[in-house]
Amino acid sequence: MAWLVGEGIIIYRSVKLQKAPPGPGMLLVSSGIFVLLGLLAESQSARPLAVTLAWGFDIAAFMNLYGVGGPKESAGATWPPEQAPANVILPTGK
Numbered sequence: 001m002a003w004l005v006g007e008g009i010i011i012y013r014s015v016k017l018q019k020a021p022p023g024p025g026m027l028l029v030s031s032g033i034f035v036l037l038g039l040l041a042e043s044q045s046a047r048p049l050a051v052t053l054a055w056g057f058d059i060a061a062f063m064n065l066y067g068v069g070g071p072k073e074s075a076g077a078t079w080p081p082e083q084a085p086a087n088v089i090l091p092t093g094k
Contacts, residue, residue, distance in 0.1 A: 002054035003034040009061045016065075033057065
């Protein structure tokens with residue numbers, strides 16, 4: 001259930017900020033974290049830790065969604081990126 005909630009938060013944030021669905025990499029990394037937490041939860045003694053971490057990641061993503069958490073990242077906030085000038089072959093940031 002925590003995985004599904006987390007995926008929903010990622011999709012909502014991406015559509016809200018970028019007006020586009022999230023890239024596959026965003027969902028793959030998130031799913032990978034929850035798969036590892038699921039494997040950790042197979043151990044009876046580590047199950048409370050895995051469940052707490054899973055819901056904690058969801059709460060952190062939700063807080064970041066509404067600006068309650070730390071400062072927002074500027075990466076990915078503007079989509080599509082500006083077009084590079086015709087005389088630039090590899091953008092260097094200068």
